[in-house]
Amino acid sequence: MQFTSELLLDDGVLERQFSLGETPGTLWTPGSAPAPLILMAHNNGLPKGEPRLVARARHTAACGYAVATIDAPGCGDRPRSAADEQARADLRRAMRAGRPVDEIFESFVGPLVEKAVPEWRTTLDALLSLPEIDGPVGYSGWTAVGIRLAVVEPRIAAAGFFAGGYVPRAQREEARQVTIPLLFLLQWDDEGNPRQRALDLFDAFGSKAKTLHANPGGHVGTPWFEVEDGVRFYGRHLK
Amino acid sequence: MQFTSELLLDDGVLERQFSLGETPGTLWTPGSAPAPLILMAHNNGLPKGEPRLVARARHTAACGYAVATIDAPGCGDRPRSAADEQARADLRRAMRAGRPVDEIFESFVGPLVEKAVPEWRTTLDALLSLPEIDGPVGYSGWTAVGIRLAVVEPRIAAAGFFAGGYVPRAQREEARQVTIPLLFLLQWDDEGNPRQRALDLFDAFGSKAKTLHANPGGHVGTPWFEVEDGVRFYGRHLK
Numbered sequence: 001m002q003f004t005s006e007l008l009l010d011d012g013v014l015e016r017q018f019s020l021g022e023t024p025g026t027l028w029t030p031g032s033a034p035a036p037l038i039l040m041a042h043n044n045g046l047p048k049g050e051p052r053l054v055a056r057a058r059h060t061a062a063c064g065y066a067v068a069t070i071d072a073p074g075c076g077d078r079p080r081s082a083a084d085e086q087a088r089a090d091l092r093r094a095m096r097a098g099r100p101v102d103e104i105f106e107s108f109v110g111p112l113v114e115k116a117v118p119e120w121r122t123t124l125d126a127l128l129s130l131p132e133i134d135g136p137v138g139y140s141g142w143t144a145v146g147i148r149l150a151v152v153e154p155r156i157a158a159a160g161f162f163a164g165g166y167v168p169r170a171q172r173e174e175a176r177q178v179t180i181p182l183l184f185l186l187q188w189d190d191e192g193n194p195r196q197r198a199l200d201l202f203d204a205f206g207s208k209a210k211t212l213h214a215n216p217g218g219h220v221g222t223p224w225f226e227v228e229d230g231v232r233f234y235g236r237h238l239k
Numbered sequence: 240m241q242f243t244s245e246l247l248l249d250d251g252v253l254e255r256q257f258s259l260g261e262t263p264g265t266l267w268t269p270g271s272a273p274a275p276l277i278l279m280a281h282n283n284g285l286p287k288g289e290p291r292l293v294a295r296a297r298h299t300a301a302c303g304y305a306v307a308t309i310d311a312p313g314c315g316d317r318p319r320s321a322a323d324e325q326a327r328a329d330l331r332r333a334m335r336a337g338r339p340v341d342e343i344f345e346s347f348v349g350p351l352v353e354k355a356v357p358e359w360r361t362t363l364d365a366l367l368s369l370p371e372i373d374g375p376v377g378y379s380g381w382t383a384v385g386i387r388l389a390v391v392e393p394r395i396a397a398a399g400f401f402a403g404g405y406v407p408r409a410q411r412e413e414a415r416q417v418t419i420p421l422l423f424l425l426q427w428d429d430e431g432n433p434r435q436r437a438l439d440l441f442d443a444f445g446s447k448a449k450t451l452h453a454n455p456g457g458h459v460g461t462p463w464f465e466v467e468d469g470v471r472f473y474g475r476h477l478k
Contacts, residue, residue: 188442188451199438202453203427209462212427212453214441223448225475229468236464 001126003027013061020126023119024048024077025070027127028061034134035066036238037127039120039149039156041142042069043163045112047076052220053141056227060140063231065238066133070123072116072145084108095192101166110168113144120145121153128155136238140230143201147171150178158237160185160230163219164201165193175201181209183233185226190219240365242266252300259365262358263287263316264309266366267300273373274305275477276366278359278388278395280381281308282402284351286315291459292380295466299379302470304477305372309362311355311384323347334431340405349407352383359384360392367394375477379469382440386410389417397476399424399469402458403440404432414440420448422472424465429458 006016012031017024026048029035038060042053048069057067074080087108094101127133136157139146143164150156151174160183184202188195202212211233215223245255251270256263265287268274277299281292287308296306313319326347333340366372375396378385382403389395390413399422423441427434441451450472454462 208455210455211462212451214451214453216447216449223450225471229471232464232468 001130009058009062011058011062013058015058015061020070020123022078023070023123025068025123026054026057028057028067029132030061030064030066032064033066033132035064035132036135036138036234037066037068037124037133038138038140038234038238039124040067040069040140041072041116041120041145043142044109045072045075045116045142047071049076056140056230059227060231060234063235065138065231065234066127068123068127070119072112073119074112105166106168109144109166110170113148113168113171116145117148117152120149124153124155138234138238143167144171147174147178150180156180158182158234160233162222163187163190163193163198165190165195165198167197167201172201172204175204176206179206179208181233181237182207182211183230184210184212185222185230186212186214187219187221188214188216189221192219240369248297248301250297250301252297254297254300259309259362261317262309262362264307264362265293265296267296267306268371269300269303269305271303272305272371274303274371275374275377275473276305276307276363276372277377277379277473277477278363279306279308279379280311280355280359280384282381283348284311284314284355284381286310288315295379295469298466299470299473302474304377304470304473305366307362307366309358311351312358313351344405345407348383348405349409352387352407352410355384356387356391359388363392363394377473377477382406383410386413386417389419395419397421397473399472401461402426402429402432402437404429404434404437406436406440411440411443414443415445418445418447420472420476421446421450422469423449423451424461424469425451425453426458426460427453427455431458 001020004017014029016027048071061067071078074084091104137155139159143161144167146159158181162185186198240259243256253268255266287310300306310317313323330343376394378398382400383406385398385400397420401424425437
């Protein structure tokens with residue numbers, strides 16, 4: 001893991017870019033190190049520099065957590081194939097037209113999840129070797145990657161998932177194997193995530209401690225207080 | 240309003256029993272008066288002395304709110320008619336047997352709500368004349384009474400509703416007229432509150448700011464952290 005740049009924020013949070021093999025990432029650490037770690041992944045591989053993710057990560061770090069994110073293969077700063085670009089364009093077009101997207105989603109996002117999860121685990125190994133990180137590990141964000149990680153990675157102790165209307169079949173089927181505490185956050189009118197499917201997924205999780213939060217509005221309309229509720233959820237399970 | 244007894248709790252909260260005409264009630268006030276007021280009603284007229292309500296009220300008062308509850312007509316310490324007793328027994332028997340309860344519910348709880356709401360408004364008038372109460376008013380608990388109060392009583396600024404699977408038809412129809420901020424709390428496996436009906440009710444509320452919280456388990460299994468989340472909800476809207 002090589003740190004390539006760093007920025008000290010007003011609230012004492014240190015924001016560092018890193019690379020780990022071909023994987024670029026960002027690590028936020030609070031002044032009060034060592035701190036428990038939260039892996040923060042943006043739904044469907046949006047770039048790690050996406051402003052909403054960065055705002056969430058900075059706030060969470062200021063509350064006393066180390067937070068890390070990486071770009072998934074073919075996402076963010078990483079090279080993307082013509083096939084990826086085509087699949088993304090097809091997906092966007094189908095969604096805009098209100099056509100069924102399951103097939104495109106399955107063939108595009110399914111493999112993306114399969115490729116992303118091992119990279120998250122390698123990143124986790126590297127992060128846990130840093131002296132400024134200690135304690136249990138949480139996960140936040142991209143539902144499909146989080147389900148897979150929660151099933152295969154025993155170091156993940158609690159997870160917050162966002163959206164979850166469209167999740168590849170493999171992860172929908174794995175949901176009942178997830179048993180860690182969950183906070184499942186849903187936008188009630190999310191144009192890209194059918195509500196009933198998200199509710200069915202919440203129902204399917206095997207966790208005894210799972211909480212659903214839902215608010216009106218579209219995909220990007222989550223109220224800020226949900227970020228604060230998320231921090232309190234991690235406080236119950238990681239501290 | 241006559242205070243009939245008082246108890247000073249460890250955390251500085253003063254718990255007083257009162258009577259207002261035929262209505263018996265309890266008022267909790269924090270050391271830090273004057274405080275905003277929360278009206279706390281137990282679903283379907285359970286007694287004001289019910290331990291879960293008392294625990295919730297004491298905690299909320301310790302967080303800086305005045306909290307008041309009253310016994311609805313025919314509930315708690317108030318005289319009840321043979322017809323009430325019969326209806327309650329019928330309702331319990333039908334629920335236990337898994338038979339449809341809509342009709343019994345409608346004929347028993349519907350009038351209970353109609354009788355309870357004016358008493359809550361009279362109680363609100365009396366409470367707001369006390370020097371230890373000041374500021375906006377919140378509501379917590381019994382969904383049907385809360386809907387009716389939110390529609391007819393402009394002094395209610397925010398409300399937390401619990402359950403909401405069985406709500407009289409009149410209140411289901413009024414739900415879209417409710418426009419104040421809401422926190423809608425649901426037990427995912429509530430044996431007495433069909434989940435889909437509760438979700439439909441959440442959907443129907445006219446409020447732009449409404450948040451759904453759901454946790455697994457039956458009617459009385461709500462995790463304690465939801466009480467704390469409730470206090471933060473009131474903090475956003477009443478302070």
